[in-house]
Amino acid sequence: xxxxxESGGGLVQPGGSLRxxxxxxxxxLRSYWMHWVRQAPGKGLVWxxxxxxxxxxTTYADSVKxxxxxxxxxxxxxxxxxxxxxxxxxxxxxYCARDADGMGGTADYWGHGTLVTVSS
Amino acid sequence: DIVxxxxxxxxxxxxxxxxxxSCRSSQSLLHSDGYSYLDWYLQKPGQSPQLLIHLASxxxxxxxDRFSGSGSGTDFTLKISRVEAxxxxxxxxxxxxxxxxxxGPGTKVDIK
Numbered sequence: 001x002x003x004x005x006e007s008g009g010g011l012v013q014p015g016g017s018l019r020x021x022x023x024x025x026x027x028x029l030r031s032y033w034m035h036w037v038r039q040a041p042g043k044g045l046v047w048x049x050x051x052x053x054x055x056x057x058t059t060y061a062d063s064v065k066x067x068x069x070x071x072x073x074x075x076x077x078x079x080x081x082x083x084x085x086x087x088x089x090x091x092x093x094x095y096c097a098r099d100a101d102g103m104g105g106t107a108d109y110w111g112h113g114t115l116v117t118v119s120s
Numbered sequence: 121d122i123v124x125x126x127x128x129x130x131x132x133x134x135x136x137x138x139x140x141x142s143c144r145s146s147q148s149l150l151h152s153d154g155y156s157y158l159d160w161y162l163q164k165p166g167q168s169p170q171l172l173i174h175l176a177s178x179x180x181x182x183x184x185d186r187f188s189g190s191g192s193g194t195d196f197t198l199k200i201s202r203v204e205a206x207x208x209x210x211x212x213x214x215x216x217x218x219x220x221x222x223x224g225p226g227t228k229v230d231i232k
Contacts, residue, residue, distance in 0.1 A: 035221075044223055045163075045212055050219060059220075100171070100174060104151075104216035104221075105214065105217075106174045107169075107171065109171075110168040
């Protein structure tokens with residue numbers, strides 16, 4: 001069974017940092033591109049970042065470019081999102097998701113999400 | 121960036137009746153491979169999103185056949201042939217053609 005489990009969320013002050021993790025099971029992480037998607041409280045879905053199989057190619061939404069860094073450790077079956085210079089508007093549930101085919105942005109499996117709250 | 125719009129934003133439905141949601145993109149989602157890169161996701165209350173349809177009309181694994189997707193280019197439709205109570209939630213279309221991948225605002229489906 002494919003599973004994605006996010007962790008690392010919590011309360012952080014504006015300007016602070018947080019690292020999210022997504023541990024996967026039921027499939028071989030190195031075979032898939034991966035995404036982070038976020039959802040502010042009561043709002044819609046927003047794509048954040050994508051990484052290719054070996055971490056050599058990454059893409060970001062403009063709103064997080066230069067502040068967030070996506071990475072992966074295939075040996076540990078884990079995807080990461082390093083979030084620096086956090087702002088109140090980064091408050092959201094962050095989902096990791098598996099890319100379906102490495103062609104476009106389709107996400108076929110999602111984690112349950114981890115809540116990040118940026119507030120003083 | 122490609123802008124996605126959906127209509128209606130709210131859809132009260134009667135179990136057993138059909139339902140339809142429209143999605144439009146600000147530019148064509150047609151790839152050179154002949155496919156339109158348009159996904160449909162359902163987020164049930166309190167849950168994470170789940171993939172229903174990809175490439176505009178291909179049902180994801182395990183998705184009931186009462187769900188169907190159609191359209192090409194910039195205009196797309198998700199249809200539920202006979203709504204069931206478990207289908208309530210927010211339906212999002214998303215363009216999967218190019219980063220940044222963008223979602224529509226969502227259509228909230230609930231039971232009348």
